Amino acid sequence: METGSIIVFTCNWDAYSGLETAGAKRHSYQPEIIPIKLMCLGRISTGIILKVFERGADGVFLIGCPKDECKYYFGNKHAKTIVAEAQELLTLLGYSSGRLKMDSIAAGEGDKFTEKVRDFAEGLSKISEGV
């Protein structure tokens, strides 16, 4: 992984189907963005998020299924707790809060997927410019 990358964790279901739709529609987003598919966002752990930052990433964005629509029932609820914990640790470590974010899209929402990751990447470049 190169320094300055942006890691986008997607779940295998709604979020990944969004990413596939975006691909089918030939959408484009910033080249720093590297999507990584997880079976469910519930797989994420504080350790994984911290490790991404340790390796020099600029930001971590997690996209999962909408609230109450997790295919495993508790996955995105669990991810939310983990992200909150990681956020607090990152704040202590001195990282600005915009560098970690969690969001959701419904199945097949390719436009929304592209829009969200683009916004996140733009937000990060604003943070690094100190705006």
Added chain:
Amino acid sequence: MTGIQSNMKTMREIINQNRVTLCLTCGKCSSVCPITRWENREYISPRLLVEKAASGEDDQIFNDLLFWSCITCGQCTELCPSDVDFCGFIRDMRVLARKENLTGACTHGDAIQTWARIMTDPELKQNRIGWVNDDLKISDKSDTIYFTGCLPYYDIMFRDLGSESIKVAQSAIKILNKTGIEPYVMKNERCCGHDQIWEGDVKTFKALAELNIDQFKSIGAKRIITTCPECAYTIKYDYPKSVGEYGMEVMHITEYMAEQVSKGKIDFVNDQEKQTVTYHDPCRLGRSMGVYDAPRKVLRELGYHTVEMKKNRSAGLCCGTSCWTSCGKTNKKIQTERLGQAKETEAEMLVTACIKCQVHFKCAQKDKMLENEIGIQIHDLTILAAERLKS
């Protein structure tokens, strides 16, 4: 398997330095080793591992089940009639094992080791002293540094267990203030590196230690006080040995409190009904630093009736896990055994002076099925002392 870098010891050097070849195979170490007692996958013991090393079966050492599961509690080293330093041997050998990309099984998703590695960045600007509230007085010019350790981080990580991390730090400042000291709290303090050096990650350890020593020197204090026995041990003994001198006295808060009590500079309210408590000796504070009497003295001063567990002082059992690594069912059995010993004393409370001990015990207590055997209140000595300061 020889030293790749010039400053790295070879396996033979490690074996000789830790007097491994002097082993008499008496088996005293195996009789006290908590891992030997509870590991049921195969029979492992410090004696067998030492024998492998002494007889030159070098390739077998790293594959031994005990090699990464050893909690370096030091009970074996304490008892050994030949003075074999088994913990020292394990610690040095793990450095070599790291070179071959071997590590212990990580627990907590490696989060704790990762933030320690993030802290090796010299540019890092942490926001770690948010816990210092208006009631606590700290100063930018002080001859005493209060070394917080990872307490603000543990507070977030182990909130679900009800760990008293931040309260420990706040209580320490309260006690220091009471004795007329406004300590310096480092805004950009790094992890002390205890877990890194004991797990063989000397690169991270040295980077962390250098950053801390630079800050110590720039403050120009005379004394460092910690609330974590591991920080105290590492800063006191490992920093000068592995990184460099910084010319400061290092004390654990219990030593400081006992000293102040002797001098009559600190008074506690002890008019409450005598509660029976039992004290758990953290390994680094007890066996490694030899501080057994200070915490007991403070407990008596606080008006508690103290009872000892079956295994206490230098024979005290470890809290079960070390370095946030390789925690599993064997470790839980050790924790259960220790809490059981506390319960047997019929004390109302188990007092510790180490945040890690507290986290490990509280984690074991999450098993509600064992409530009758191991259910006991657990508190940190620093907090108990701060609550009873005479106003």
